[in-house]
Amino acid sequence: MLVILSGVAGAGKDTIKKELLKRMDNITTLPSYTDREPRATDTAGGTYNFVTAEEFEKMIKNGELYEYSVHHNHYYGTSKKLLNEKIKSGKIIVKDIDVNGTEDLINLLKDDVKIVTIFLRVPKEELRKRLENREDKPNPKEIELRLNRFDYEESKIWAYDYVIKNNDLEKTVQIIMTIIKNEYKAQNIY
DSSP states (O other): OEEEEEOSTTSSHHHHHHHHHHHOTTEEEOOEEEOSOOOTTOOBTTTEEEOOHHHHHHHHHTTOEEEEEEETTEEEEEEHHHHHHHHHHTOEEEEEOOHHHHHHHHHHHTTTSOEEEEEEEOOHHHHHHHHHTOTTOOOHHHHHHHHHTHHHHHTTGGGOSEEEEOSOHHHHHHHHHHHHHHHHHHHHHO
16 A cells, blocks of 8 residues: 655655654655755655766656656656565555655556555645744745745645645644554455
């Protein structure tokens, strides 16, 4: 089963994913590939697989990605090889990805793996505060770039199985854990 977490930058996807990994046994994650510079809080192979723009473009050329996009002026994409290995492991995969990547993965994989999509909503002003208070301190231009994508991301929520307002971390994690358990149980009944 593939659980996709989406939402604008700063919606809490990575924080929630870390909590799920700590609290649930049969969970694994699948970091995207990116050409952006690692932040102080990033771990190679944990939060992202970091490559150069040239390496990323080579992956595109060689057909190594299920999906990719340019997001906030950087490449992001999902490795076919890594995702297929994770699917074969039998674990529940939790992946955070933007709305375009979600759409692409659903179209490509819906017949091969159960996909559960969750969109995390955060009010725009709360999002601004989160971005301004991040440990990696994005510059004002980067914050505006991320906020400018807010309406576009929000316009895609119709495509998600679940939409959750993420204004309380503990409550959101509990809701998502319940969703995962119920969807996993339902999948194994049929």
